Amino acid sequence: MAQQSLFLSTNIRPTFLVKGDDLWVGCFAPKSKPIHLKLSAGCSIKATSAADSKPTEVPRQWYNLIADLPTKPPPPLHPKTLEPVKFEDLSPLFPDELIKQEASSERFIDIPEEVLDVYKLWRPTPLIRARRLEKLLDTPAKIYFKYEGGSPAGSHKPNTAVPQVWYNAQQGIKNVVTETGAGQWGSALAFACSLFGLNCEVWQVRASYDQKPYRKLMMQTWGAKVHPSPSNITEAGRRILQIDPSSPGSLGIAISEAVEIAAAKADTMYCLGSVLNHVLLHQTVIGEECIKQMEAIGETPDVIIGCTGGGSNFAGLAFPFIREKLNGKINPLIRAVEPAACPSLTKGVYAYDYGDTAGMTPLMKMHTLGHDFIPDPIHAGGLRYHGMAPLISHVFELGFMEAFAIPQIECFRGAIQFARSEGLIPAPEPTHAIAATIREALHCKETGESKVILMAMCGHGHFDLPAYEKYLQGGMVDLSFTDDKIRASLAKIPQVVSS
Ligand SMILES: Cc1ncc(COP(=O)(O)O)c(C=O)c1O
Numbered sequence: 339m340a341q342q343s344l345f346l347s348t349n350i351r352p353t354f355l356v357k358g359d360d361l362w363v364g365c366f367a368p369k370s371k372p373i374h375l376k377l378s379a380g381c382s383i384k385a386t387s388a389a390d391s392k393p394t395e396v397p398r399q400w401y402n403l404i405a406d407l408p409t410k411p412p413p414p415l416h417p418k419t420l421e422p423v424k425f426e427d428l429s430p431l432f433p434d435e436l437i438k439q440e441a442s443s444e445r446f447i448d449i450p451e452e453v454l455d456v457y458k459l460w461r462p463t464p465l466i467r468a469r470r471l472e473k474l475l476d477t478p479a480k481i482y483f484k485y486e487g488g489s490p491a492g493s494h495k496p497n498t499a500v501p502q503v504w505y506n507a508q509q510g511i512k513n514v515v516t517e518t519g520a521g522q523w524g525s526a527l528a529f530a531c532s533l534f535g536l537n538c539e540v541w542q543v544r545a546s547y548d549q550k551p552y553r554k555l556m557m558q559t560w561g562a563k564v565h566p567s568p569s570n571i572t573e574a575g576r577r578i579l580q581i582d583p584s585s586p587g588s589l590g591i592a593i594s595e596a597v598e599i600a601a602a603k604a605d606t607m608y609c610l611g612s613v614l615n616h617v618l619l620h621q622t623v624i625g626e627e628c629i630k631q632m633e634a635i636g637e638t639p640d641v642i643i644g645c646t647g648g649g650s651n652f653a654g655l656a657f658p659f660i661r662e663k664l665n666g667k668i669n670p671l672i673r674a675v676e677p678a679a680c681p682s683l684t685k686g687v688y689a690y691d692y693g694d695t696a697g698m699t700p701l702m703k704m705h706t707l708g709h710d711f712i713p714d715p716i717h718a719g720g721l722r723y724h725g726m727a728p729l730i731s732h733v734f735e736l737g738f739m740e741a742f743a744i745p746q747i748e749c750f751r752g753a754i755q756f757a758r759s760e761g762l763i764p765a766p767e768p769t770h771a772i773a774a775t776i777r778e779a780l781h782c783k784e785t786g787e788s789k790v791i792l793m794a795m796c797g798h799g800h801f802d803l804p805a806y807e808k809y810l811q812g813g814m815v816d817l818s819f820t821d822d823k824i825r826a827s828l829a830k831i832p833q834v835v836s837s
Pocket residue numbers: 493494519520521522523611612613645646647648649650651652719720721765767768796797798
């Protein structure tokens with residue numbers, strides 16, 4: 339019998355057919371490597387892409403937007419001297435390679451082979467056309483989403499956890515500490531530490547620690563030690579508990595606790611899940627991959643939407659597209675969506691402020707609600723951060739993107755529509771991107787425009803079901819606060835005269 343031979347790449351989903359008719363014989367998806375197939379005569383093969391996108395390679399470099407900006411972002415300042423921070427100021431907290439990346443203005447930075455090897459556990463991630471959501475909304479818009487929820491921890495966070503832990507391991511570090519809001523970042527770091535044999539200790543924001551016991555168990559399963567924050571273990575935590583013993587905590591407080599421990603212990607480094615340049619850099623693997631996927635299907639986004647806590651998933655998708663925009667190749671609208679309960683870009687001021695509540699981190703120029711602003715305990719715990727990534731704030735000030743805030747009930751309404759049409763249950767954070775996407779798609783329905791909307795769907799919500807229960811039982815409320823609350827916390831930001 340004659341045989342035909344062919345290679346199948348990892349994104350191809352083949353269906354075997356008996357010659358002459360469409361009798362389905364079998365279907366499988368090759369996992370991590372292209373495979374070589376031999377077919378007997380009389381059989382044929384019909385192959386479709388696993389997602390709407392064509393097969394794509396995992397990018398081999400991260401992209402640094404700073405290289406292409408017309409002006410460089412203002413530097414972080416030492417909290418005592420108010421001078422730009424030096425390499426040695428950061429070395430008690432971060433390994434050398436990450437400090438270099440933090441200050442780098444190189445356009446592309448190679449992804450180490452060992453990191454690429456781990457990325458291949460879940461990358462490339464799918465780019466999916468949300469046809470059923472389009473139909474449900476009866477919109478002429480085309481909605482695409484880039485889904486990061488297939489990573490082991492269930493979000494985009496491992497894209498940076500893995501290199502952060504790898505660079506620490508390369509420098510011989512054995513212990514890392516961090517904060518986590520929703521528990522997504524903590525679980526991503528715990529996962530990465532389990533791969534490279536590091537000890538991991540996590541301060542989890544009290545509100546999430548109580549709302550999300552399964553995230554804590556995930557971290558523990560990967561070997562991490564988890565504390566609710568504020569805790570009695572640190573000076574920063576004790577100070578908050580003295581004022582408010584039932585404090586729901588905040589990312590700013592949890593950062594203070596982890597930084598305090600790292601600064602005090604010579605054998606312990608600190609990892610941050612968002613905000614810093616090197617974190618945003620690592621996340622650009624999302625956008626680089628997505629550019630190739632969109633090109634492969636002949637689409638160009640008109641609007642790019644992502645939720646922003648500290649800004650890393652948004653930047654990860656948007657920054658490579660901003661490069662293309664600056665090059666004049668495309669001109670999408672870039673839109674950040676934040677929670678109405680923690681609206682740093684839309685209601686904060688652009689000023690130097692601490693990254694944490696206790697005032698231990700360098701001062702960063704960013705949109706801030708004030709470092710001791712404690713946001714109401716909305717379900718999107720990962721968006722409860724008082725500031726914004728300085729690089730995003732800079733890009734916002736340059737006018738390359740826009741922002742708006744949405745309250746949580748509208749977000750969960752959108753999440754239910756998304757889950758019931760596309761099947762995936764989103765984490766509470768990307769429900770903000772979904773709600774904004776639905777707004778845009780409905781606007782297209784009114785105007786008749788068939789815009790291409792690209793959305794960052796940065797994580798699944800399998801451990802966030804209590805939030806869905808609240809919504810489904812009608813118990814969810816839109817938490818609001820008075821402008822006095824922002825005014826009071828803004829009054830406490832340090833007075834730095836910009837040079
Ligand atoms: C699923 C998910 N999305 C978004 C965020 C917000 O972080 P960032 O703005 O850095 O992407 C978090 C933070 O914990 C998260 O867990």
